[in-house]
Amino acid sequence: MLYVILVYDIDETRVAKVLKICRKYLTWVQRSVFEGEITEGNLELLLNELRKTVRDKDNIMIYRTSTKKNFKVEVIGESMKDDFIL
Amino acid sequence: MLYVILVYDIDETRVAKVLKICRKYLTWVQRSVFEGEITEGNLELLLNELRKTVRDKDNIMIYRTSTKKNFKVEVIGESMKDDFIL
Structure with a gap:
């Protein structure tokens, strides 16, 4: 088992599709x-x-590590609500 | 020494300021x-x-780890160019 942090910068026309794909595998934690x-x-x-x-200038960065314990996470500001709309 | 991954979701009116602050300490790798x-x-x-x-709905996530060796990074798509404009 791995632990992954995935960050994407996707063109508006494709972001909903990328979101849908990611949601099948991972948890949505910020925009x-x-x-x-x-x-x-x-x-x-x-x-x-x-x-x-x-496509084109889209960019996705995937940080993979063996366990979540390798990271400490701090959040400044409001963490994402469940009713977050893209 | 630590290794940090910082991801922000900031209102348009404040994003330039946050960018300026972060650039003093870290390397800009994606939007x-x-x-x-x-x-x-x-x-x-x-x-x-x-x-x-x-302020308000702004959100910054800071992932800190002891060394960059704790994780591997994979990039899909185009990595950010130096002339990237916000």
């Missing part, structure tokens, strides 16, 4: 940030789906 | 993402400056 535990296999599936979707 | 090595002392200075700037 363009997903986190979560994931198997190597599922991470590969996620990356393949994203590679088919990304 | 709303900064990374870099930083001392505990400088991280505290950075966080204090950001806390004074953040």
Whole structure:
């Protein structure tokens, strides 16, 4: 099992699709940030789906680590509400 | 020394200021993402400056880890050019 932080900068025309893909595998924690535990296999599936979707200046950064314990997270300001609308 | 990944979701009226603050301490790697090595002392200075700037629904997530070796980064799509304009 891995722990992943995924951050994307996607053109408006594709962001809803990327969001939908990411939501199948990870937890939405900020407008363009997903986190979560994931198997190597599922991470590969996620990356393949994203590679088919990304175009032009889109950019997705995936930080992978062996366990969430490798990171401490601090939030400044309001954390995302469930009713967050894109 | 620490390694930090900072991701922000900031209102348009404040994003230039947050960008300016972050650039003093970290490297700009994607539209709303900064990374870099930083001392505990400088991280505290950075966080204090950001806390004074953040309002309303702004949100900044700071992932800190002891070393960059704790994780691997993969980029899908185009990585940010130096001439990137906000």
